[in-house]
Amino acid sequence: MDIHLGMPFKFNRSWLDDSYFNFLVKDTWRCERVNRPSPMAHILDKLDILHGEVKSWKKQKFKTLQQEINDIQSELDALHPLMATNSISKSTWSCIQALELKRKQLLSMEEAT
16 A cells, blocks of 8 residues: 655546546446455555546546647637737637637636646
């Protein structure tokens, strides 16, 4: 059993909205990879395994999130010269607003982790 004494585990409520996170917790908790005589040691081992699984999931999930933020920023950067011309169509303006909103939502999700 490996006890983590470094940074405390921080749970983010938004993780509950991710269906894979829910599956990960249930699957890890059901797993019988540990067989300890003491019920408390058994629970601590499962928590340790879950900690590692969540850490890996979070790293992959939010690496993808950062890439999505970067992609949206690139699209916005490409559209900025059009904004300076004051001759933007309604559909282009709607697209810019949608991208800005999505970027803002993703940044707030990133901050929450």
